[in-house]
Amino acid sequence: MKKICFCLTGLVFLIVLSVPMQASAQSDLLQKFLGRFAGTYSSERMASENPSRVHVILTIKPIWKDRSDGAWFYLEQAAYHQREVPYRTAVLKVFEQDGKIISRNYTFENKDIFLDGEERPFPIERFSPSALDAKYCDILFEVDFSGNFVGKTPDGGCQNSFKGAQVFTNESYLTKEFLISRDRGWSQEGKQLWGPEDFGYLFEKIE
Template sequence: MEVQVSYPLKTGYAIVTLITTASLFGCGLILNSTPRQVLEVVSYLTGVMETSAQAQAVTGAPSVRMTTCVVKVADADEITQRSPAIFLYQEQAMTSNPQKPYRQRFLQISPSADGQKVESATFVPPNLRALVNFCSQPESERLVTIEDIGDYRCSVFLQPAGSQYIGQTQPEGCPANYKGAVTITNRITLDAQSMETFDRGYDQKGNQIWGAEDQSYQYQRIDLNAAQ
């Protein structure tokens, strides 16, 4: 979501300044001095989204659940201060088997280096099994360390466009080692109720071997409490 770099510390770039107070657009956190666009992207990402409506409408389309929540990094003070950031945990699973995610990652949401975009940086944790259904834990127990976050993999840079955020990986994609792909690319459109992604994996010859083809993955926000 594979190149090994020292990104977890984002040396000279970012610090997580998580302060639990009132409410960050319903996710229970607010960050002092954090740019509004970072907070907005976090509010759009957190919660539960599914492609179930698309799966019902399009033959062969997968029904996937994506669950995302804010986490607190216990040793965040080890990160060099420059721009504030928020860490999220995210996992994807088939809606038919939500207790068995097939993709798990941490996201670091922060201002881009030029201050014009929001960077969503992906990290792959070393101990996936320990994090299964991590978002089901109470907020006070969603505490991790820098070591738990794992290695940096890729970034998507989101640009505000009206009520949406639109972004993509760098044109050449990101190094990967996932389901046979050595490179991945992604293009995202995100708003308060939905997310559209063109997530694709490519082999060493540049051939696409998995992911979106002509049609994107279309996630819609759902309320699990209302569905029960």
């Protein structure tokens, strides 16, 4: 009887030990990033101070929370006065790798899938990663001296075809209060074809 009790106790001990390992699968670094990343952002202040900039609403919300292969988010960008018609949508898979936070950006294989205005907000939960294009673009984030996150696309950027560009680059800066994002498109020869030439968009978190 003592031997059986000892074995059962050992089994319970192993089970208890395994639970924290699963619960702590997200490192402190990743949890810190995720805590800042999700939310609703607005460029209203920048647009009011700079007529060349547009008031944009950026929404990043968690999705597919039951998946274990990363933290997934749905992103929409829309002009403030056309919030029901986003001009950009993406699905982001966020995970940690080699001490960096990777935001892997996907688009839908069917590019028109989100344009059905009959259902708003877009019913992303009905879909799964199988609806995404196999191509993706990574933004790599590292922590700077102030504890905030500095991000950029890999050297050489990502393949892109928007407005005649062949290469896409992004530079980002994420704090608790705001996100700065600078998207630019380039020709194969390195000529900038679109995107801000001076600095990125300042998105302040409003929700």
